[in-house]
Amino acid sequence: xxxxxxxxxxxxxRSTKRRPRAKIKDCCRTITAFMFTQIGLGALVFGYTVIxxxxxxxxxxxxxxxxxxxxxxxxxxxxxxxxxxxxxALNQNIFDEHNFSIAIDRVLASYQSKVVELIKxxxxxxxxxxxxxxxxxxxxxLSVITMIGYGNLVPKTGYGKLATVIYALFxxxxxxxxxxxxxxxxxxxxxxxxxxxxxxxxxPDENAHHNHKKxxxxxxxxxxxxxxxxxxxxxxxGPWERWDFLDSVYFCxxxxxxxxVGDFVPGANYFxxxxxxxxxxxxxxSYVYIFFGLGLVAMCYNLMREEIGERVKNAKxxxxxxxxxxxxxxxxxxxxxxxVVEEDY
Amino acid sequence: MERKxxxxxxxxxxxxxxxxxxxxxxxxxxxxLFSNVGIILLVAGYTIAGSFIFMTIEGKxxxxxxxxxxxxxxxxxxxxxxxxxxxxxKVMGKEQFNASIDELLRLYQKLVVNFTRRGFDGTDxxxxxxxxxxxxxxxxxxxxxxxxxxxxxxxxTPEGKIATIVYAIIGMPLFLLYLSNIGDIMARxxxxxxxxxxxxxxxxxxxxxxxxxxxxxxxxxxxxxxxDVTGSDVTEVSISNPPLGPRxxxxxxxxxxxxxxDVQNVPVPVTVCLAIMVGYICSGALLFCxxxxxxxxxxxxxxxxxxxSTIGFGDLVPGDKIYGRGRDFYAEVLELSFVFCSIxxxxxxxxxxxxxxxxxxxxxxxxxxxxxxxxxxxxxxx
Numbered sequence: 038x039x040x041x042x043x044x045x046x047x048x049x050x051r052s053t054k055r056r057p058r059a060k061i062k063d064c065c066r067t068i069t070a071f072m073f074t075q076i077g078l079g080a081l082v083f084g085y086t087v088i089x090x091x092x093x094x095x096x097x098x099x100x101x102x103x104x105x106x107x108x109x110x111x112x113x114x115x116x117x118x119x120x121x122x123x124x125x126a127l128n129q130n131i132f133d134e135h136n137f138s139i140a141i142d143r144v145l146a147s148y149q150s151k152v153v154e155l156i157k158x159x160x161x162x163x164x165x166x167x168x169x170x171x172x173x174x175x176x177x178x179l180s181v182i183t184m185i186g187y188g189n190l191v192p193k194t195g196y197g198k199l200a201t202v203i204y205a206l207f208x209x210x211x212x213x214x215x216x217x218x219x220x221x222x223x224x225x226x227x228x229x230x231x232x233x234x235x236x237x238x239x240x241p242d243e244n245a246h247h248n249h250k251k252x253x254x255x256x257x258x259x260x261x262x263x264x265x266x267x268x269x270x271x272x273x274x275g276p277w278e279r280w281d282f283l284d285s286v287y288f289c290x291x292x293x294x295x296x297x298v299g300d301f302v303p304g305a306n307y308f309x310x311x312x313x314x315x316x317x318x319x320x321x322x323s324y325v326y327i328f329f330g331l332g333l334v335a336m337c338y339n340l341m342r343e344e345i346g347e348r349v350k351n352a353k354x355x356x357x358x359x360x361x362x363x364x365x366x367x368x369x370x371x372x373x374x375x376x377v378v379e380e381d382y
Numbered sequence: 383m384e385r386k387x388x389x390x391x392x393x394x395x396x397x398x399x400x401x402x403x404x405x406x407x408x409x410x411x412x413x414x415l416f417s418n419v420g421i422i423l424l425v426a427g428y429t430i431a432g433s434f435i436f437m438t439i440e441g442k443x444x445x446x447x448x449x450x451x452x453x454x455x456x457x458x459x460x461x462x463x464x465x466x467x468x469x470x471x472k473v474m475g476k477e478q479f480n481a482s483i484d485e486l487l488r489l490y491q492k493l494v495v496n497f498t499r500r501g502f503d504g505t506d507x508x509x510x511x512x513x514x515x516x517x518x519x520x521x522x523x524x525x526x527x528x529x530x531x532x533x534x535x536x537x538x539t540p541e542g543k544i545a546t547i548v549y550a551i552i553g554m555p556l557f558l559l560y561l562s563n564i565g566d567i568m569a570r571x572x573x574x575x576x577x578x579x580x581x582x583x584x585x586x587x588x589x590x591x592x593x594x595x596x597x598x599x600x601x602x603x604x605x606x607x608x609x610d611v612t613g614s615d616v617t618e619v620s621i622s623n624p625p626l627g628p629r630x631x632x633x634x635x636x637x638x639x640x641x642x643x644d645v646q647n648v649p650v651p652v653t654v655c656l657a658i659m660v661g662y663i664c665s666g667a668l669l670f671c672x673x674x675x676x677x678x679x680x681x682x683x684x685x686x687x688x689x690x691s692t693i694g695f696g697d698l699v700p701g702d703k704i705y706g707r708g709r710d711f712y713a714e715v716l717e718l719s720f721v722f723c724s725i726x727x728x729x730x731x732x733x734x735x736x737x738x739x740x741x742x743x744x745x746x747x748x749x750x751x752x753x754x755x756x757x758x759x760x761x762x763x764x
Contacts, residue, residue: 149490
């Protein structure tokens with residue numbers, strides 16, 4: 038970008054006088070400054086995920102063919118086993134239910150083991166085309182750079198894996214920068230908000246003057262905020278995905294803690310196909326939810342660190358005072374005892 | 383009277399000293415708990431406790447699921463019997479029979495897929511619960527508190543889910559504490575080793591020569607700068623020259639200063655840190671692709687990167703050897719690769735924390751330099 042700018046400026050220098058060059062320089066400077074603000078960083082992260090999503094879609098779509106071979110395989114398995122069942126039915130045609138059910142159980146068990154093996158190799162019931170739709174790829178990129186890593190959708194080609202590693206190498210620092218910045222900004226907003234509320238709710242007395250400069254938000258407020266966000270997320274995801282409430286709370290908590298176990302992922306529902314229209318919007322909404330939720334986590338981390346630091350300092354002071362106090366008291370005690378003893382002598 | 387009092391006093395002091403001893407012991411114990419060895423033990427103990435908790439919670443569910451699968455299979459067999467019976471009473475048409483059987487098998491396939499999603503592993507024996515063995519549960523707890531979260535095994539019962547949430551909320555700060563503590567210690571010791579061995583600080587001759595060379599280079603640079611400045615701008619010289627000049631009045635003084643600088647102030651270059659990280663990942667990958675039969679080197683290094691960056695997709699997990707099926711408890715615990723994997727993860731994260739610790743100053747310094755350069759290029763006078 039800088040080289041572009043320089044090329045631009047040199048060209049403009051040739052064509053005109055000093056004025057436009059300075060203007061371009063100013064413009065460039067403001068753009069760079071804006072890029073490091075919260076909104077700019079957010080846009081940067083968003084753009085990075087969008088670019089990543091497009092890239093991964095192109096890298097991984099050839100895999101759809103591979104997935105269809107698995108589909109063909111499972112169909113052939115089904116055909117073979119149904120033929121075998123027919124043979125069993127022909128052989129055991131003497132109305133011997135016991136033998137018949139034993140033979141059929143054996144056939145079914147072999148079929149079951151085949152299906153399980155195929156699933157372990159990556160066969161998905163619902164993915165009869167490409168699993169890498171745009172929202173899904175967007176979700177994948179977000180899960181990579183935020184280090185959540187759901188793992189419901191993973192690159193299977195060698196190039197995809199290499200691209201993931203490189204993408205993570207550049208994406209994670211970017212995201213961390215965003216995380217710290219947004220945490221700061223949101224913490225400032227929340228503190229201001231809290232101060233306003235605090236001042237409104239309490240009587241304006243003389244204490245307000247020296248409280249004014251720095252109000253420390255209690256950590257209970259942060260905890261309540263996080264719990265509220267969690268419950269709101271759970272309440273929205275639950276009915277959509279037909280999860281029960283505990284499952285959706287579990288999903289939200291593990292996502293926001295960046296564990297990302299990946300047993301519950303929005304849009305990866307087994308019963309509905311992943312290409313339907315509703316699922317796409319759901320994916321986008323869950324993307325926004327997680328994006329914003331991680332910002333909130335950063336904010337809470339920021340505020341709580343402040344408060345805990347203050348508390349630790351207070352506790353240390355208290356402890357020191359306590360130690361001093363006991364020391365003085367012990368000394369007094371000793372003196373009294375010594376006095377008594379000396380009196381005795 | 384006198385003796386009695388003295389005895390009482392002695393007893394009193396004895397008791398007090400005992401109390402004091404107890405208090406001192408307690409304080410030392412807590413200090414030890416938050417010291418380096420203590421925190422390693424704390425994390426390990428927490429993980430082991432977690433693995434036992436998850437084993438007891440999730441172990442039962444597994445057997446229930448297997449019973450369910452078996453029941454479903456008998457139900458389907460009964461259905462097939464019914465179909466055969468129905469068709470047998472009429473004319474035995476092969477197409478019709480095949481069509482109905484295919485329909486039924488499709489249903490059964492859906493059911494099996496569903497069961498597998500819920501954690502069915504494809505074996506029939508009701509005795510062993512392979513996934514939530516001690517090794518599996520231990521790795522699960524480790525991936526929860528390190529926020530890797532592979533997701534190859536996950537809790538299926540509601541109690542297990544609640545336990546996971548609570549476990550994570552307590553465990554993650556603990557692990558962060560471990561990381562910062564151990565990372566700090568490792569950074570300090572690495573700096574010491576680097577200064578002593580790589581820069582040959584321990585043998586004075588080399589250090590002396592190195593310091594001399596450095597001073598000479600500085601002087602030359604300064605002279606160049608001075609001549610440059612005098613050539614271009616006269617007014618600046620009068621300002622900048624006097625404070626720069628008498629900084630190192632004699633060479634020997636500068637030498638002693640150079641040699642006296644603390645070992646902890648030796649900057650470790652970024653490239654060394656990066657090399658350590660890449661080397662750690664590559665060595666891990668080599669070991670893992672020896673251990674796992676189907677992994678290529680590429681796969682193994684991908685696994686190491688995804689694990690150590692705490693992304694943790696869980697598509698590649700050191701599997702078959704760790705989730706041993708139905709062996710006795712102690713053989714599993716002592717399984718080498720399981721122990722190796724958990725130690726690899728714990729050590730690797732601490733190593734990465736160390737590298738970040740080391741790189742921090744250097745990177746900040748570099749960024750400041752870059753900012754200055756950009757400012758100079760843009761000629762920002764503000």
